[in-house]
Amino acid sequence: MKSYGQLELDRVARRWRITQLAPHVAIAFKRMFPRVPVTSIEIGISDTDEVRADLHWFMSRYPLDHDEWDELDAAVDRLAYRAAERERILLPTWRPGELQGFKEGKAAYLYQTQAAKIAVANGGMLLGDDVGLGKTISAIAALLFGAPMPAAIVVQPHLAGQWKKRIEEFSSLRVHIIKGRTPYDLPEADVYIFKYSNAAGWVDIIKEGPFRSVIYDEIQELRHGRGTAKGEAATVLSNRADFRMGLTATPVYNYGDEMHAVMEFVKPDLLGDWSEFIREWCSSGRIVGNPDGLGSYLRDTGYFLRRTEDDPTVDASMPPPNILEWEIDHDLAAVEGEQEIARQLAQTVLRGSFAEAGRAARELDMKMRQLTGIAKARAVAAYVSLLLKDSPRVLLAGWHREVYDIWREALAPFNPVLYTGSESAAGKQRSVDAFCGGDSRVMMMSLRSGAGLDGLQYHCNDAVVGELDWSPQVHYQFFGRLRRPGQEKQVNAHYLHTNWGSDPVLLEMLGIKADQSRGINDPGIAPKPRMTDESRLKLLAQHVLSSA
Missing domain, CATH: 3.40.1170 (MutS, DNA mismatch repair protein, domain I)
Structure with missing residues (x-):
């Protein structure tokens, strides 16, 4: 031949x-x-x-x-077998038979069992199920269905206790939370819970290979790859493990190149090395040229599985969301004297040198979002007070400390508690306990501080965005704190915005970064009409000057 x-x-x-x-x-x-x-x-x-x-x-x-x-x-042959097995398991008519390992009265939903079975058959996967679909239970099921022990689970610092509680609630697995960055003699356990903040201190122990499985919760924490201490530790964990699983509804926060870094910890080389990935998938710098193509390819390999509430096996267990968008009043007197600073920054953004414009743009972004939050803070509080006439509790999202202070004063009769980046893990847990126990009827949460938080869905079904974020995925994750298994009511997702400050531009821009995530997460679904991302701060500057 x-x-x-x-x-x-x-x-x-x-x-x-x-x-x-x-x-x-x-x-x-x-x-x-x-x-x-x-x-x-x-x-x-x-x-x-x-x-x-x-x-x-x-x-x-x-x-x-x-x-x-x-x-x-x-x-x-391996690819053909895995593909056939995935198709069989994902059929709506598939049933897993008797499942071992769960405590009496506890079990995974069918779609969670499907994910666990496929992950074990693959030797791992990136599970991108939508916010609120219970990826934690899918991971626990994978451990019970055959992922080799002992296992390491890497979580955000404030979620270690929650993971331990949930594993012990659903199974008889022995769990130990790793304390600190200094290694010590580990007790016998089936599952060891690391924090992204302390894993690097245990690299020498990890290199000895005691952990046969690794699960990364909120794996987008590793989207910057191996160039960080936690990324280096995760690289060693993944290289030593026989089973690797990542959990996140938002593997892509900004641009599609983050998917390569994430997948390297789950299935190394699936997308080639970095240079191969850039040549094959990226059209310009960090931007994936065909997000739909990349998303479709990852699904076809079987190493990326994502379901939404519209999936037939999920639909029955998840009540639909109710999106409510309200324009509220603002009080310019609350920001008197600050607007001139914003106008000066806006002029520098549009007319200054490259370096001056860059600095001014960052300052303008922070200043205008803060001023907007302050100007509408009392109107937001009034809206929440009205909600509380009929709703037992409200989850309220913000960003700025000055805004929280206004809300705390205005909502004092409801004993509001904080869950932001400033509280310790113990402080966050006290806030959760007060909110879930009924001592507080309002939890004020930073939009970017609630990843992985579970349990609120049993006590609340109203989530209010009091300050907007540039990223639509951040809002989506916030609403997912309530819209998850265990929620028996329709979740009301309230967007509160005003016709002043940064809000009009934010509303216009919120669809921009979504398309990189949309294509990879949900290939084939047409993107919404949108603007380019490059000029969002110039648009903000123009809006500030036109409103002067």
Whole structure:
């Protein structure tokens, strides 16, 4: 049989080398594998089952000399088996049979069991189920269904106790929370809970390989890759583990390149190395050129699973949300004397030098959002007070300390508590206990401080955004604190905005960053009409000056 080149597997580097390709075959190869540099003469490509299957297919047209048919055939068989097993498990008619490991009276929902079974069969996955669908229970189910022990779970600092409580509530697994950054003799346990803030101190212990499974809660914490202390620790954990699972509804916070960093901790090399990923998927810098294509590819590999409340297996357990958007009053007297500073900053943004404009833009963003929050703070409090005539509790989201102070004074009869970035883990837990126990009827939460928080859904179904964020995903996660398994009522999601300050521009811009996340999370769903992201602060500056 005619050969068109040479193929060799470097098992140490985990890369294929392709050499001596005929010129027209090299063109065809680079067309099929866009992660390969178009100028390469000797070609190298990361080794995964997906790449092996593609090589197998390519050689049906252009045979290459090699001794790896057994490896290639095995990869094709593994992919076919996993795909068939996924399809079988995800059928609405699939039933798991008797499930072992859960405590009496406790069990996972069907869709959570599906995720756990697929993850165990794969050796891991990124579970991107929508906010509120109970990814924690899916992870616990994976541990009970065969993920090897002992397991390490890495969480945000304030969620360690919640994870321990939930694991012990649903199972008989022994759990130990890692304390501090200084290693000590660990007690026997099935599950060890690390915090992203202390894992780096345990790298030497992790290198010894005691943790056979690793689960990353809110894995977007690792979206900056290995270049941080927590990223380096996670790299060692993933390299040593046989089972790797990531949990997040928002793997992409800003731009699609974050997906590569996240997937490296779940399935290394699935998207190639960094340079391969950039060549194959990114059209300009950090921006994924075809988010729908990347999202569809990740699903097809079986290492990314995402369901929403519209999924047939989820729909029955989740009441639909009720989105309420209200324009409220603002009080310019509350920010008297500050508006001139904002106007000066806006002029610098539009007319200053590059460096001056950059500094002024950041200051203008912070200043105008703060002033907007203060100007509408009492109107927000009045709205919440009205809600509390019929609602037992309200979850209220903000951003600025000055705004919280106004809310706390205006809502004093309801004994409001705080859950922001300023409280300790113990302080946050006291706030949760007061809110859930009925001592407080209002919890004021920072929009970016509630990731992973669970339990509020049993006591509240009204969530109010009192200050807007630039990221739509942040709002979505906030509402997800209430819209999750266990919520028996319709969740009312209240957006409160005013026709002054930064709010008009924020409302206009909120659809911008959503498309990078939308395409990867939900490929094939048409994006909403939107503007470009580049000029949001210039738009804010123009709005400030036009309102003067």
